[in-house]
Amino acid sequence: MAKRTALLIIDVQYDFLEGGSLATNDANAVIPIINEIRNKVHFDDVVVSKDWHPKGHCSFASSHPGKALFEDITLPDGTPQKLWPDHCVQGSHGAEVHSDLKLEPTDFVVFKGQHAEIDSYSAFFDNAHKAKTTLQDHLQSKAITDVIVVGIALDYCVCFTAMDAKDLGYTTTVVEDACRGVAPESTAAAVENMKKKGINLIKAETLLG
Template sequence: MFNYRLPAKNFIAAFDIDAQKTFTPVCPDELPVAEGDKIVPELNAQAKLACLRIASRDAHSPYAKWIATEEHPCLTPLAGYPDLDLYWTKHAIVGTPGFEFIDGLDPEAYAFQSLKGIEPDKHPYGACYHDLGNKYSTGAIEFLRQHGITTVICGGLATDYCVLNTVLQLKDAGFTVILNEAACRGIAPDTTQAALEKMKAAGVILVKNAAALKKMR
């Protein structure tokens, strides 16, 4: 890892994973992650090292089957649908403020965006597939391959769910994957640490911040 050097810029993409207001204190009634709104400078900094920038967004229906209720609280198991595993607080509903990018991120900067969780009976975590079984592509992997990308620098929300799953999907697809820890925030310390360890074990390169990335050129 310490001897790793970034390839030429035209082989690098920056991936902003679910960097949406729904996962920040801006939307306290959705799924706020502590300091989720603080990752923008690091996301913008890592993008300067890449030739293209892509993003993913949760894009949910107000009629989703996974929306938590008093009878079925958030994070309790959900059965009966192959692409749903847990109940979640309503979040990232298309057309609401929670669906929007965090302030400071320019929607026009992205060469590609994958929208996931549009169907009421699906709640994927990774940005590369529409389903939990990683069968139905969002097109992100194909887009990266089409543009000759070999290395993907990732950041976003939250470390222990959507970031973890997206990073592992990209690694399985054959990319060199770098996680910028300062460009992420997690839901809980224990699950965040477990996610970092899982990514590292899978061969993902972990760096502390964009400054450390620059030293790898």
């Protein structure tokens, strides 16, 4: 099979950026890096993922009276869940992709976390792997063999997406400096886990030459 590569841009949305309800440190710095990658590297397909939560989503601490922000709980179906501030509510400004990010009409948009009872860090599956998004079918329709993953947050949605991509058989690469993580400890653990999985971790300069 001929090599065909997709760029997966994960959750570069206002709520995860400077001033957002779940802002990731220095996250705005990924935007010019991703734009440069898009401008200088050819991809056979580009995918943009968006957290797209209904009001009252199970990942919101506000949906669990008596629970604290960033507390770890177990959902009724047994799935672990960290509790976050309300973020990326469907139709809100915070759920929109930052206007400085280079987008094209041909980009394929994947919505995730749309179901109130289960979160979806990965752009492929919900956290319990009970349901899939539109991403896998789309990549298969484009005969994609390789994926390059960038975006936010490295220790959650980027890592989960990359791990699923590897499990699905894609040659998977994460561009570390085109990502930002929520916390140093979880970011370091995510990087180690991805390396053990056989995921390539590179710097943008490797792609840009």
